[in-house]
Amino acid sequence: MGNYSKSAILIIKTNYDKLTSVEKSIGDFFLQNREHMDFSAKAVAEKLYVSEASLSRFAKKCGFRGYREFMYLYEECFVEKKDSAAGSVKLVLGTYQELLNKTYNLVDEQQMKWFSRQLSKAGRVFVCGMGSSGLAAREMELRFMRIGVDIDSIDNSDMMKMQAVFQNETCMVIGISISGEKEEVLFLLKEAHKRKAKTVLLTANTDKSFSQFCDEVILMPSLLHLNHGNIISPQFPILVFLDICYAYYIAHDKNKKEALHDYTLKALTGEKENDFI
Structure with a gap:
């Protein structure tokens, strides 16, 4: 994960011990999740069988002003993953192109x-x-x-x-x-x-x-x-x-x-x- 996502994960881990059992279940979800999905408060609350208020309390316990601010930081990891994948494709294809250019000259x-x-x-x-x-x-x-x-x-x-x-x-x-x-x-x-x-x-x-x-x-x-x-x-x-x-x-x-x-x-x-x- 990128720098932003590492910060989000680190923040959850740092504050994990002071979370309630419900908040820990929310924290576990975000720590273990590897998929980009609908992270709206409503969708996550339904998925985890918790209230939207619990998500807000979880975010505030972790030092954010609210769930939306936490999610802004957390979602950065998926943007960076996409950029990283695109970078890998460019790296491979660029290397192939360089080899083809060298072959042409030889x-x-x-x-x-x-x-x-x-x-x-x-x-x-x-x-x-x-x-x-x-x-x-x-x-x-x-x-x-x-x-x-x-x-x-x-x-x-x-x-x-x-x-x-x-x-x-x-x-x-x-x-x-x-x-x-x-x-x-x-x-x-x-x-x-x-x-x-x-x-x-x-x-x-x-x-x-x-x-x-x-x-x-x-x-x-x-x-x-x-x-x-x-x-x-x-x-x-x-x-x-x-x-x-x-x-x-x-x-x-x-x-x-x-x-x-x-x-x-x-x-x-x-x-x-x-x-x-």
Whole structure:
């Protein structure tokens, strides 16, 4: 509650011991109540089965000139709650907007075109990440497999180490690490690069050493440098990038890829193959 409501509650608590049993029941109601309602003397008196005069005596015992003055102070908490909620909405949406603006400034159209071409050319695509980045990797797999990409997501450290052995020049490996410090992800990228696979790192880290084992480093906006950045899911910048990448990828041979998407949708809904081929 805001400052005004804290004062109202504090006043009730301070004067509680000198209240009569009826007045204490009134005080208990206001101390425990969390809902904004009709606080008119008539409505509250009916709700508590007390007289309006009892409400007036309660307010005066608490140091107010009457019930109306007490209620003016008490109702401030609900106004502040509303403002607080609106502030939270603005904070979240404002942070999203800042991330979108940063993403817009970071997106390199030539890089997106290169990335889309490599997805089309690769025999197999592996996308890996740990934690929330692993969830984003899974999302990428689900989306791109539906438009014909032979793609697998990996979010297990042991699987990343084992999969590194099987990379070759026909493969493409995409590592997701906003911090750029996930050893498992970097290990797979390094090993894949040694085996001539195309390697891409999605990160907010601008460490130049990544270029030694990554064909491309695609920069994401960092949550760490945003005010209140911890209220936003760390997946958000990655998912925005995936949407952009998806748009670039599907724009090439759009009809074919949209048809593939429709086929998978029909397969999921149980239609027979000869119904849509």
